[in-house]
Amino acid sequence: MKEKFSCSHEQNAKKLFRNEGLKSTPQRMAVIHVLHSSEKYLSINEILDSVKEFLPKTGLATIYRTLEMFVELGLVTRVHFPDGCHSYTISPKDHSHQMVCTKCDTVINFPDCPIEGLNETLMKQKGFKINNHFVQLFGECEDCRI
Template identity: 30%
Template sequence: MIAVVSLLTALDRSGHRATEPRRAVATLIAAQPGHFTAAELVAAARARRLGIGRATIFRTLDLFAELGLVERLELPTGGHAYVACEPTHHHHVVCSSCGRTVDVGDLGLADVAREVGRRTGYRIDTHRFELYGLCPVCAAEARTTEPAAEPAARPAVGSTVGPARR
């Protein structure tokens, strides 16, 4: 969960202007409890009559992403969402129900990548790793609710382990 101040400070430091629209977007982002889409920010901005254009929201998200303040996640469904986070290298575990996202650090995957590189001859320079499942809150709720009510999210097949694999 990132603070508005962090977003604005990073803007300043990078030589970009902390304009009103960017401040407003930062506030919207900081208020998101989990991952979010650009469309959700657009709707929130409209609901609050902020008068911010959709293109501005995309541009601001791009800028924040470039600065490492926001990251774009792939969801199990194949869609994308953004999540605010610290600009250190890390991976995410994402709740497939509420979208809450937790940084889980490096996980030592650089070693895995190195080993694969050694084995295949590929010069690996990038890796991505994401974990999906129910967060403690949603898991507890699911336990309280009908156990037969299974999550609607169907993970995309591919480089994935999960219920879709059958």
């Protein structure tokens, strides 16, 4: 299990863990790897299934714990689909948002944040200060529109 996950993403995660005083376990590295290898948002069970290909004895609770921690660290983004089910993906490096193609489930990043400009306006108009925002776009990607 040592050499399995060693590309830059995994190295970065390891550094992050060390800085935070967290241990770098095979289960955690496998979750990173699985999310990085997928173009889709993955559900908890999809992640568990994929991780089990490497580490068959992995338990569901570990996946829940790991993802919670990764979201906390900002490594992973949690998405709430309209029907209520939750899925996860690696957070983009820059502040960007993601679109999901509802035909093929592919995730596409776009670097512009439509909320950024809003902050000032809202502050003036309503006195509201945005601390956190949450944007999700659903539609059809180029390939599926053909």
